[in-house]
Amino acid sequence: MPVITLLSPKGGVGKTTTALLLATELAAQDAKVILVDADPNFPLSKWAALKGKPDNIEVVEEIDEETIIDTITEARRRAKFVIVDLEGRASGRVTNALLVSNLALIPMQGSALDSNEAARAFKNVKQVSKHRDKPLKFAAVLAKTQASERLWPRDLKQIIAGLQEAGIPVISTALADRGAFRALFSFGGTLATLKATDVGSLATARANAAAFTVDVLTLLNEKAPA
């Protein structure tokens, strides 16, 4: 079953948030999802310890570079989707996770500095890809953007054009900067269980996460699980 890995050497770009949004969206479609929390701060385990984790999401902690391949391989036997969240720096753990992944997603924001860091991640992905039987699929994820594309700064548009020129696919639905996405880590649960009294613009946040998940499934050539 597909393994989706979130990576980027830059910290705070949205890897963990994107991993959780994907996991909760896929789980809402009745798929069993295993989140491999490969960040020594264990942000996903902390989320799982809050109230509201769906029963069909399991979080597995794995920070050992030598055992991460076994952990992912074992997880894919038990789940419809495996999502791996890596910490923000290059390591043997990243390389090994990529060896057994089906899709690498690299979240980024819209500055040139950011895209330089993302370029390092793409280099990493391409290097690992050479050592696999099948090339590794990969894509950039625009995260924490302005919700309205009309308001995107010109440098972000320039970066997107640069990625496309370099043959790097960009997931067409950006994950906007939304309080509801942040709130998942305070309140626990999913976008479906958050309450309008706790956080605003829930409907648009839900629509955003759902559209993003459809794009990821399309890239994987997977039909929606339901």
Ligand SMILES: Nc1ncnc2c1ncn2[C@@H]1O[C@H](COP(=O)(O)OP(=O)(O)OP(=O)(O)O)[C@@H](O)[C@H]1O
């Ligand atoms: N789409 C988003 N909308 C709103 N806030 C977001 C979004 N994505 C990330 N954030 C916020 O940005 C911060 C960093 O996000 P996150 O922890 O997901 O990044 P990361 O790449 O996993 O970081 P690290 O490198 O530390 O693991 C967090 O406070 C998170 O709540």
Ligand SMILES: [Mg+2]
């Ligand atoms: Mg993280």
